[in-house]
Amino acid sequence: xxxxxxxxxxxxxxxxxxxxxxxxxxxxxxxxxxxxxxxxxxxxxxxxxxxxxxxxxxxxxxxxxxxxxxxx
Numbered sequence: 001x002x003x004x005x006x007x008x009x010x011x012x013x014x015x016x017x018x019x020x021x022x023x024x025x026x027x028x029x030x031x032x033x034x035x036x037x038x039x040x041x042x043x044x045x046x047x048x049x050x051x052x053x054x055x056x057x058x059x060x061x062x063x064x065x066x067x068x069x070x071x072x
Contacts, residue, residue: 009036009065011047013072036065048072 010033017029032047048057054071056064 007035007066009034010069012049012052013069014049014052 008030010027010030012029012032013027017027019026019028048054048068052072054064054068057068
């Protein structure tokens with residue numbers, strides 16, 4: 001997952017936002033993405049499609065990192 005390397009959280013990974021091209025899976029729809037290293041940035045737990053939310057988001061946590069994308 002290359003976005004993590006650059007400090008980006010996609011926050012909406014789901015099958016309908018993934019595309020297949022020439023043997024590679026490409027993640028699309030970066031509209032909800034944020035840089036997770038910016039500490040003063042407000043974060044909301046009401047992101048991600050409900051069926052793909054990580055447990056910390058289901059518990060209404062505003063503290064999360066790129067692991068929520070891996071969970072999705």
